[in-house]
Amino acid sequence: MSLLSPLFLLGLAALAAPIIVHLVRRTRAPLVEFPSLMFVRKVPQRTIRRKRLHNLLLLLLRSLAIMLAVLAFARPFFEGDGAAALQSDRSNLLLIDNSLSMRFGNRSEQAKARARAILDDVSGEKSALVTFGQDFEILSRLTTDAEKLRSQIDLIVPGLGATDYEQALRATENVFAEAGKGERRIFLISDFQASGRTVGEGGYRLPREIKLLPVDVGEGSAPNLAIVEVGAHPVIYQQKYTDKINVRVANFSDEDRSGVRVELSINDHVVEKRELRIPARGVESVEFTGFNLSDGVNRCMATISDDAFAPDNRYFFTIKRAEQYKALVIDTAVRGQSESFFLKNALTAGENLPFSLTVKSAGSVNPGELGSYRVVILNDPADLSDAVAGQLLKFTEAGGGLIIAAGPHTRADVFNRQFGTLAPAKLQEPVQARSDYAVFSEIKTDHPVFEIFRESGRVSATRFFGYHRSTPSEKSSVLARFGDGSPALIEGAHGKGKVLLFTSTLDSTWNDMPLSPIYLPLVRQAVRHLGERDEKTSYPVGKPLTAPPAQDGTLPAVDSPSGVRITEKAETPLGDLIVNPRETGFYRLRYPGAPAFVAVNVDGRESDLTRLDVNEFVASVSSGNQGASGASAGAAEVKPSREEIEGKQRVWWLLLLASMLLFVSEAVIARRMKTARIIN
Numbered sequence: 001m002s003l004l005s006p007l008f009l010l011g012l013a014a015l016a017a018p019i020i021v022h023l024v025r026r027t028r029a030p031l032v033e034f035p036s037l038m039f040v041r042k043v044p045q046r047t048i049r050r051k052r053l054h055n056l057l058l059l060l061l062r063s064l065a066i067m068l069a070v071l072a073f074a075r076p077f078f079e080g081d082g083a084a085a086l087q088s089d090r091s092n093l094l095l096i097d098n099s100l101s102m103r104f105g106n107r108s109e110q111a112k113a114r115a116r117a118i119l120d121d122v123s124g125e126k127s128a129l130v131t132f133g134q135d136f137e138i139l140s141r142l143t144t145d146a147e148k149l150r151s152q153i154d155l156i157v158p159g160l161g162a163t164d165y166e167q168a169l170r171a172t173e174n175v176f177a178e179a180g181k182g183e184r185r186i187f188l189i190s191d192f193q194a195s196g197r198t199v200g201e202g203g204y205r206l207p208r209e210i211k212l213l214p215v216d217v218g219e220g221s222a223p224n225l226a227i228v229e230v231g232a233h234p235v236i237y238q239q240k241y242t243d244k245i246n247v248r249v250a251n252f253s254d255e256d257r258s259g260v261r262v263e264l265s266i267n268d269h270v271v272e273k274r275e276l277r278i279p280a281r282g283v284e285s286v287e288f289t290g291f292n293l294s295d296g297v298n299r300c301m302a303t304i305s306d307d308a309f310a311p312d313n314r315y316f317f318t319i320k321r322a323e324q325y326k327a328l329v330i331d332t333a334v335r336g337q338s339e340s341f342f343l344k345n346a347l348t349a350g351e352n353l354p355f356s357l358t359v360k361s362a363g364s365v366n367p368g369e370l371g372s373y374r375v376v377i378l379n380d381p382a383d384l385s386d387a388v389a390g391q392l393l394k395f396t397e398a399g400g401g402l403i404i405a406a407g408p409h410t411r412a413d414v415f416n417r418q419f420g421t422l423a424p425a426k427l428q429e430p431v432q433a434r435s436d437y438a439v440f441s442e443i444k445t446d447h448p449v450f451e452i453f454r455e456s457g458r459v460s461a462t463r464f465f466g467y468h469r470s471t472p473s474e475k476s477s478v479l480a481r482f483g484d485g486s487p488a489l490i491e492g493a494h495g496k497g498k499v500l501l502f503t504s505t506l507d508s509t510w511n512d513m514p515l516s517p518i519y520l521p522l523v524r525q526a527v528r529h530l531g532e533r534d535e536k537t538s539y540p541v542g543k544p545l546t547a548p549p550a551q552d553g554t555l556p557a558v559d560s561p562s563g564v565r566i567t568e569k570a571e572t573p574l575g576d577l578i579v580n581p582r583e584t585g586f587y588r589l590r591y592p593g594a595p596a597f598v599a600v601n602v603d604g605r606e607s608d609l610t611r612l613d614v615n616e617f618v619a620s621v622s623s624g625n626q627g628a629s630g631a632s633a634g635a636a637e638v639k640p641s642r643e644e645i646e647g648k649q650r651v652w653w654l655l656l657l658a659s660m661l662l663f664v665s666e667a668v669i670a671r672r673m674k675t676a677r678i679i680n
Helices: 008-025 047-072 081-088 107-122 146-156 166-174 341-348 367-372 386-397 412-419 520-532 614-621 642-649 651-679
Strands: 092-096 127-132 136-143 183-191 212-215 225-232 245-252 257-266 270-279 283-288 296-304 314-321 325-331 355-360 375-379 401-405 425-432 466-473 477-482 487-494 497-502 545-547 557-558 578-581 584-589 597-602
Touching: 008 477, 047 497, 047 651, 081 545, 092 107, 092 146, 092 166, 107 183, 107 212, 107 597, 127 146, 127 166, 136 146, 136 166, 166 614, 225 257, 225 296, 245 257, 245 270, 245 296, 257 477, 270 283, 314 597, 325 341, 325 520, 325 557, 341 355, 341 520, 375 520, 386 401, 386 412, 386 487, 386 497, 386 642, 401 466, 401 520, 412 425, 425 487, 466 477, 466 487, 497 520, 520 545, 545 557, 545 597
Parallel strands: 092 127, 092 183, 183 212, 325 355, 325 375, 375 401, 401 497
Antiparallel strands: 127 136, 225 245, 245 283, 257 270, 257 296, 296 314, 425 466, 477 487, 487 497, 545 578, 557 584, 584 597
């Protein structure tokens, strides 16, 4: 037996009090001389002896009660079997970081060695094993089979994903749900990378009954060079790339780096090499331009040389050289002249245009030809035939994009009859200002049509002298309004296609927008939004991406960068194939004819190996004082502390209860003896 507070044993000196009282109050018969004993009552000898025994019993009860009370305050506990009993009720979870940063140096091997050491010290206890990066994986739920856990630890390999501590800690609650009422501990084995923590108010905290013990396997200093971003156009429509590819290189160290060579290769051929000097904790850029691209998807790669950490030295991306898609404008010819003069100039000026434009009047449109276009613009056409309107319904259902501009030629009753199920709103009477004008308001600058004007206030300077009032449908979205609250631009969906309804004109009849600098980028963004698929130069590892079906509707076969065929067949509601990339490099999409490629890179956040303040992090996610101070929980901390063992056994409570019972017993016996003397 051991004592948590042995100094309280000094209280045993209080045992002298009942002994002194017993000795002082001991009965001594006085010597009295009597001439005759005939008047003295005879007392049996056994009664005197009984009184002495009662007094000794009271002394024993008082002494024992005081001794137990003092011992209770000293807080005794039993080691050995008692500690083993405590450990048998405890549940442990080994939470091992296997994000990309754990590939630096020998962090992964250190983490596995520390995990094995912890298993040795918690032998006989229930333990679980979970790995995490930006996701988590439960390798084993709570078990006492240490050999099984060791074999799973040996198979852990760091992944390529980012770090997310909050998501990992949330996963532990699910594992501990099977643990019962015993103590719960998490051994978080990690390099404690600062980028893995989301700082904000109201962050996640562990339940109070779960104790977090950090096991740090990171180095004090971890310098690294990394390509953190490449800026390029994902799709071009001409042979020569005339814009600039911007490669950003970061120096995550406290020393300047000079002579950093940056190399650009396209389709496995080196195009150009440059050198950079990057200051400490700085970022520098280098530009490449003026090279030719092949038809289809071109595999591009920017590379730097850095021996410290290789996974982020390459950045994969793709540039697709595509054919222009066809766009059609349908308007009303007035006096032999098209009313789409401004619209045509805006959509045909410049180079590298994604579309080739055709302008036709409403009467000259062949309904059977609409399927060959990607985008159709109804620019306030008069007397549009029901055959064309019906074909436009099929056009959008199949995935085509439709822009409708409602001007003075548009009759609300005819429009609502022909496009009632297609348009995102029903038109009402037109409004024409005579002495005043309206302007844009409530613009959604986070939408692709308006995002280029996010930093500019010129959109609201356009003046509108006429527009149609409208009532948007429930599933539509109003992207902009006029000053009186009437919708100006409304977006809706029909089948696989999208529809934009502009309640004013795209010429200068009802507004001065064609004369303003916003006109060209606005109409181009609208056409791009409807006609171009959302293409990206690259995707981060670990996040799903989609691959569209071929023209015949079949989904492509997908090969990983290592050449392994991906057998997952999950699809989006629109029929695209969902791919979950777990490797970096180029994924091959096997379409009939020429294949396509998708580039996947590591998450740039993992390149910065700056460390957390471990003590502050543990305090921020813990509820109350859990006793997990210190930057590392070594193997010695795995064993239960004296406070933990004593707190679990709570022997002091039993001793204090026994002391109280003895005091009560002593009081009852003493009262009965006093009563008996009075009667005698």
